[in-house]
Amino acid sequence: MSPDGYLVEPQADDFEPATAAPTDPYWYKRAVFYEVLVRAFHDHDRNGAGDLIGLTHKLDYLEWLGIDCLWLPPFYDSPLRDGGYDISDFRAVLPEFGTVEDFVVLLDEAHKRGIRVITDLVMNHTSDQHPWFQESRRDPEGPYGDFYVWSDKDTVYPDARVIFVDTETSNWTYDPVRGQFYWHRFFSHQPDLNYDNPEVGEAMLGVLRFWLDLGIDGFRLDAVPYLFEEEGTNCENLPRTHEFLKRCRKVVDCEYPGRVLLAEANQWPTDVVEYFGDPAAGGDEAHMAFHFPLMPRIFMAVRRESRFPISEILAQTPPIPRNAQWGIFLRNHDELTLEMVTDEERDYMYSEYVKDPRMRANIGIRRRLAPLLDNDRNQLELFTALLLSLPGSPVLYYGDEIGMGDNIWLGDRDSVRTPMQWTPDRNAGFSGCDPGRIYLPVIMDPVYGYQAVNVEAQSASTQSLLNWTRRMIQVRREHPAFGLGDFTELGSSNPTVLAYRRSHLGEGDTSDDIVLCVNNLSRFPQPVELDLGEHEGGVPVELTGGVRFPPIGELPYLLTLPGHGFYWFQIVFSDAGREP
Amino acid sequence: MITPSATELLAEIADSLTAMLPEQRWFAGKGRPVRGVSPVRATDLAGADPRLVHAVIEVDQGEQHRDRYQLLLGVRSDLPDNLGHAWVSACGDQAVYQAIYDPDLTAVLLELMAQGKDLDGLRFLAEPGATLDPKQRSRPVGAEQSNTSLVYGQACILKLFRKITAGRSPDLELHRALAAVGCQYIATPLGGIEGELDSTPVTYGMLTKYLRNAAEGWAMATASMRDLLAESLFTEGASGPGGPIDPAEAGGDFASEAHRLGQAVASVHADLATALGSSPAPPGYLDALVDGMHGRLDSVLRQVPELAPHEDALRAAFDAVRDLEGPVLVQRIHGDLHLGQVLRSVTGWVLIDFEGEPMAPLDARTAPASPLRDVAGMLRSFDYAANYAPLGDVDPEQRAAVTLAWTTRNQDAFCDGYAQAAPDPRKQTVLLRAFELDKAVYEVNYEYHNRPPWLPIPLGAITRLTTAHP
Structure with a gap:
């Protein structure tokens, strides 16, 4: 501690920074993201849990797969009472994962391979073990006395809902040390930082700069709607919260161009767009935000064999600023929540979800993609094709590229956090440790077990899901329309077929890229007649095989699709690729 | 020359x-x-x-x-x-x-409407507030029976009436009336082509907003039924091979759509009543209605021997309407409502084609009637959608159980939805059942002459409707 009572915290200068990633300010609009849990990917030091060095050793695999950016859930020092989202030191790495130096090596090696790395940053609160909080409760008059939201009464801000209703009864908890109540929107062991105190904002910007100086490519900002509190409001999405995000963005754009901020605001798209900031400025808050409602709608649409659940949510999604991008996903480390439901949508979601026992059971709980789809290869491909072609940057969840299973006997959210399955050897090649020491047992059932489902076996088979996924990522990379293009749904009289066009107008000497995606959401073969009149004279060229389909004429364009089949076409207007 | x-x-x-x-x-x-x-x-x-x-x-x-x-x-x-x-x-x-196949020429129609031109008594009109873009190219829509429709760009659709009958088209009339009261469940009318023949008004065309991303209710309902049949007849269920399963458990369940559809239809009825009035039926309405039902029954009985065993039950169900107490409300209705006349758009259900019963004369099509007639038409349509999917070697009893379960579930959901925006049609059982039976009698005649293998669909419905409510 310094003489004036401030804690002495590590500075970026104490470390060697990583090589910078290649410059492209809008890389995030075209990137394929990959969410990987450090603990679950590869265990280098054989202590039974994955670590940063282990992950570094697997970067060749991720480069081979075609991943552009890794998203790491928090790896900061933490008592781990909330999966690492309870951070006790923003400037240290959880010892079991390694050190800050290890992280810099990971960044360095990733950047050499053209892979970027972002991580979660929880700005709203800290662990109650964080020295800031310990100082704050100990010394109300000290420099950290005002770092948290303290009150003599637990009746302030009565309009703010309790989010974790299962475990918490109030947003206030009494602290016997300080003799006051402290404010927390989530668990009582996660006190909210007091952004009314300008020093808190400065301290958090210091944390951002610490990691940005080391070379990190961006942050997923966790729980952003709750930074500020105001009496008489529900304390969510307040204007001052947006002002602070604008400040963060300015720091990134001015001091660290090319890095990104991804907002986690589990809200309806019309509300989430606020977090992109001013459209006239091309967006001046977060670069990206997750599109939460899309994912359950994809599952619903395929289950209903109807495109409308997807069509509706996309029709209700407002345009976003020029430089902004959605993040979309099928699965991640969390369960799905339906809290983004607004009043007008509640009836819809209620009638579709709550009355359907299978939807409720499958979507609400913690399952991986493959078991959710009964391991049906056709559906796995269809879902992946939708993820890679709908508007937004796709986020893959580690292991889903090989169709990994889950272990529903594990508690909480651990069922989808089991070790990555690399080989059919001991511990699935994840760790050389004694199998009894592993942090979670590897999946061992006959269908999804590591002996049947692993990277080694699937790399060797040209027909594997892994190689298929890799190929689709390659195709996506070849076409800017997927990342940058407009989205237009092409209706048809067949409600079970979802067809859309992604079109990106070329600039300078690059040509237009028009991609047509046609998806059969039904288990049965389907015909579809598409109105492609705008592209009369064009030729659809199938993207995975390059086969030229019949040219588009005046009449509606007829396609037939096998059950759960899909097509990606590029519409071309030249004779390129044709035999002389 | x-x-x-x-x-x-x-x-x-x-x-x-x-x-x-x-x-x-x-x-x-x-x-x-x-x-x-x-x-x-x-x-x-x-x-x-x-x-x-x-x-x-x-x-x-x-x-x-x-x-x-x-x-x-x-x-x-x-x-x-x-x-x-x-x-x-x-x-x-x-x-x-x-x-109609020449976009260079069809563009002229849109332009004339945009300009509000009157050419030799042929009046081209744009609806108040409508903006038309004459640069849109048109293409004819395939598979239409009695009219020709042109879709311009992806923006609007022009329905050209082919057979011209005296009197203004109820389609145009009702679209305008509904738009004037802000109805959400129709395609917005944008223009029209009208004139006079022999000093009587006639309608040549109607321009409405084109719902580019919409699908027919019939296609949605039959997709749902197809899914249910696949799940219950071709899947080894926990209850043994091919046991019929509850449609509520099937992936393609349609009930929530049927519910929203019911709400939409009820709202359109309420808007029609607001726009054009609703009143207790005039004296003699019920008797004339029942006489009409008997008359159609007489005619079909002469042609279709299979209907004979149902005659007494049908006549009793019709006659029960004569004794109804309390006022029966009548108003303008859709008149020919079924799953093929509703479109699911990205914002919800839309009713189309307010022309009324195709074969009826204009004054019958525009006469006030009980909205239950529309409800009955839709309930019958669910029955048809359930029975439509052609299937090979399936145990007929099992199939019947599955289709009945689907029909009942979706009819109920439709009525539940309807009851949220208008009086519950099931509270007027006698009249509703008579309309359903009258419609089924018409179907019997149609199937007998056109699609004999389908005759069991309406006959089965008549059996159910006359035994379930003795």
């Missing part, structure tokens, strides 16, 4: 038209020889080459059969290959063809 006037042109190609008409899908007089064609009126709408002529012709098919049809003819000195299929006749050294 002197260019013939529009009327002269029509006279000159009369023989070709006589030959062409029976091949047109929209021609209502199929099966009777066409003796001749005479011009009723003809108007030049545009240009010299290509030239667009609007025409009404009278087709002579014998004393009782003199129907009038609307034609749009293009005239070009050089007909491009891609319009070859639209060729009708030569006229001098020029080709006369069906102009």
Whole structure:
């Protein structure tokens, strides 16, 4: 501690920074993201849990797969009472994962391979073990006395809902040390930082700069709607919260161009767009935000064999600023929540979800993609094709590229956090440790077990899901329309077929890229007649095989699709690729 | 060479038209020889080459059969290959063809509507507040029975009435009335083409917003049924092989859509009542209604022996309506409501085609009626959708159980939805059942003559409706 009572915290200068990633300010609009849990990917030091060095050793695999950016859930020092989202030191790495130096090596090696790395940053609160909080409760008059939201009464801000209703009864908890109540929107062991105190904002910007100086490519900002509190409001999405995000963005754009901020605001798209900031400025808050409602709608649409659940949510999604991008996903480390439901949508979601026992059971709980789809290869491909072609940057969840299973006997959210399955050897090649020491047992059932489902076996088979996924990522990379293009749904009289066009107008000497995606959401073969009149004279060229389909004429364009089949076409207007 | 006037042109190609008409899908007089064609009126709408002529012709098919049809003819000195299929006749050294296939000429119609032109009594109108973009190119919509529709760009759709009958089209009338009260469940009307024939108003065309991403209720409902059959008949269930499963458990469950559809229909009924009134039925309405039902039954009984065993039960169900107490409300209704007349758009359900029962005369189509008739039409349509999916070797009893479960679930959901925006139709069982049975009797006749294998669908419904409510 310094003489004036401030804690002495590590500075970026104490470390060697990583090589910078290649410059492209809008890389995030075209990137394929990959969410990987450090603990679950590869265990280098054989202590039974994955670590940063282990992950570094697997970067060749991720480069081979075609991943552009890794998203790491928090790896900061933490008592781990909330999966690492309870951070006790923003400037240290959880010892079991390694050190800050290890992280810099990971960044360095990733950047050499053209892979970027972002991580979660929880700005709203800290662990109650964080020295800031310990100082704050100990010394109300000290420099950290005002770092948290303290009150003599637990009746302030009565309009703010309790989010974790299962475990918490109030947003206030009494602290016997300080003799006051402290404010927390989530668990009582996660006190909210007091952004009314300008020093808190400065301290958090210091944390951002610490990691940005080391070379990190961006942050997923966790729980952003709750930074500020105001009496008489529900304390969510307040204007001052947006002002602070604008400040963060300015720091990134001015001091660290090319890095990104991804907002986690589990809200309806019309509300989430606020977090992109001013459209006239091309967006001046977060670069990206997750599109939460899309994912359950994809599952619903395929289950209903109807495109409308997807069509509706996309029709209700407002345009976003020029430089902004959605993040979309099928699965991640969390369960799905339906809290983004607004009043007008509640009836819809209620009638579709709550009355359907299978939807409720499958979507609400913690399952991986493959078991959710009964391991049906056709559906796995269809879902992946939708993820890679709908508007937004796709986020893959580690292991889903090989169709990994889950272990529903594990508690909480651990069922989808089991070790990555690399080989059919001991511990699935994840760790050389004694199998009894592993942090979670590897999946061992006959269908999804590591002996049947692993990277080694699937790399060797040209027909594997892994190689298929890799190929689709390659195709996506070849076409800017997927990342940058407009989205237009092409209706048809067949409600079970979802067809859309992604079109990106070329600039300078690059040509237009028009991609047509046609998806059969039904288990049965389907015909579809598409109105492609705008592209009369064009030729659809199938993207995975390059086969030229019949040219588009005046009449509606007829396609037939096998059950759960899909097509990606590029519409071309030249004779390129044709035999002389 | 002197260019013939529009009327002269029509006279000159009369023989070709006589030959062409029976091949047109929209021609209502199929099966009777066409003796001749005479011009009723003809108007030049545009240009010299290509030239667009609007025409009404009278087709002579014998004393009782003199129907009038609307034609749009293009005239070009050089007909491009891609319009070859639209060729009708030569006229001098020029080709006369069906102009609906020529986007250069159909654009004229949109332009005239945008300008609000009146050409020789042919009135082109844009609805208040509508903005039309005449640069949109059109294409005809396939698979239409009695009219021709052109979709312009992806923005609007022009329905051209083919057979022209005296009186303003209820479709246009009701769309306008509903739009005026802000109804959300219709395609917004954008324009019209109207005029007079023999001093009586007639409607030639109606322009509405095009719902580019919509699908027919029928396609949605049959997709749901297909899914249910696959799950319950071809899946080894926990309850043993192929046990029928509850439609609520099936992935393709349609009930929530049916519920929203019920709400939409009820809202349209409420809006029609607001716009055009609703009142207790005049004295004698119920008796006339029941007499009509008996009359149709008499006629079908003479033709279809399979209906005979149901006669007593049907007549009893009809007659029960005579004794209804309390007022029965009547208003303007859709008149021909079924799953093929509703579209699911990205914002919800939309009702289309307010023309009324196709075969009925205009005054019957525009007469106030009980909205339960529309409800009955939709309930019957669910029954048809459930039975539509053709299947091979399936145990008929099992199939019947599955289809009945689906029908009941979706009919109930529809009524539940309806009851959220209007009185619950199931509280007027007697009248609702009579409408359903009347409709089923009509279906019996239709299936007997056109699709005998389908006869069991309406007969089964009659059995159920007359035994479930003794």
